[in-house]
Amino acid sequence: MKQRVMGFDLARALAIFGMVIVNFKLAMNSETGNEFLLWFSALFEGRASSLFVILAGIGVTFLTNKARKSEDSLIIYKCRLSLIKRALLLITIGLMYTPIWEADILHFYGFYFMIAAIVFMASNRILLIVSASIALSFPILMLLFNYDQNWNWSSLTYMNLWSFDGMIRHVLFNGFHPVFPWASFLIFGMWLGRVDLSQTITRNRLLIWSLITLVTTELIFYFARVYIGDGAELGLSPEEITALFSISIIPPFPQYIISAGSSACIVLVGCLYFSDKFRESKINVWLCQTGQLSLTLYVAHVILGMGALDSLNRLSNQTIDSSLLSSLIFCVCGVAFSVFWLKYFKAGPLELLFRKLTKV
Template sequence: MILGLNVLAVILLLTLDFEAGWDFATYSYPEFWTPVGFVRNLFFNGWHPVVPWLGFLLLGVLLSRLPLDRPTVQGMLIAAGLTAIALAETAAAALRAAFGHLDPELAEVLTTGAVPATPLYTLAGSGFAACLIGACLWLADRPVMAPVLRLVTPAGRQALTLYLAHILVGMVTLDMLGLLGGQSIGTALSAAGLFCMASLVYALAWSRRFKRGPVEGLMRRLAG
């Protein structure tokens, strides 16, 4: 299924105009609120289109079925992730060297970049995710990490709430301050660090009164 989504993504890239609807000078999508533009953005050429991003969701479901508490599985995730990253980056470099000179636009596709999301990107992203998950699980079992886990666990239990908040609160605030586009690396890191600190404080305070985050609680009520 995951491979099929990536094959479908390549077919769409070859047959449709990936730049349709985009203004790459400003990285805006003027046609987003039109019926055709919304569907195109959602399924094909948005920042996180259904094809092939659904593959990451399916990979997460597969990983959740593994006995993740076992050190051998954690080590396997780290090793497999590093291997996938190395394969993706090596293949991208080799393909650019072999075919990139034929067309400058072709060279832009033969990468592990997220736009457009090609199979090499999916392989590299999946590898990085698996490696990071394995490393975090391995570290979580170390006694020295217990104080850190007590600090970050409430935020981890409210991941959906905080994800939406970083868009609706964090990015909207930066946009109102004129800091969303073209900011320096220092400004971006400072904003990210400030949001992370605020998220930890909020999550700790919320968890003392409620079992779930606001969005997680709503999802629980809707899903049953």
């Protein structure tokens, strides 16, 4: 793809902002404060990160379009090798600072990219089947393995991570963003990247079906929880009912994947329309430039953002007001840095390094 789609960059910026809000809240243990702000911050949990992964899938499609359309074996080989190198680099970067930030998503990204390297030549239909199969595999794994193993839910920490068994479970099944089912977002994004979203009719169809799917899924599982009640008649505890019929990120049942994927599509279409209508607006341009530095800003919000909060002793028992203010300050600084940096360079610091190291 020769020209960047501004709407995708805008969506990346919003995804980063949402992830900063969620992660700062988690890192600062912000569970008290204004009720509205607590509700507002909860809206981004499991939603911003799903949008981020779907956008990565769209990026994979743009990266592999030439190979897919040419069907030249040498081009396909180079493209697959590039994806594998990206995957290994993401895994390395992510694991390097997992001791600092256990909820890191980058090392999971690396494993999603490994799957992408295998399936990027598949047809649209196969991509959707693979995406659905990965999402539906999670309940089966729940029946076979103990999802709670290695978790300390009171502190939301994962124990035995650096053991072989712990790492395998963490990556594939019960980590913060396990391959099964989170890789389904990336594969769906790869399919979405093949859809011509420059066409108004296509955007509208995606928007309408996403709204219908989101509302239907939310209503079905809401009324299911109300109807079942405390679960006594089914021999289940209230906690088990909440886990089985909730649409939360933990545990990531198919209803969460469907709901989060639908909301991501709604935001994405909104960003495409906004960027088209306000293409020359400074706010739109600045936010799109911020989206171009998404990898740099993701790493920076952990290393610099949380590092600064730690030095100020603000990483425990903070109010949601303090957490959101810290998020706002970081996001504003991120926008300012992005605009300044792109005056002199074509891509962000980590983005440039990433391209250099993964070039085939």
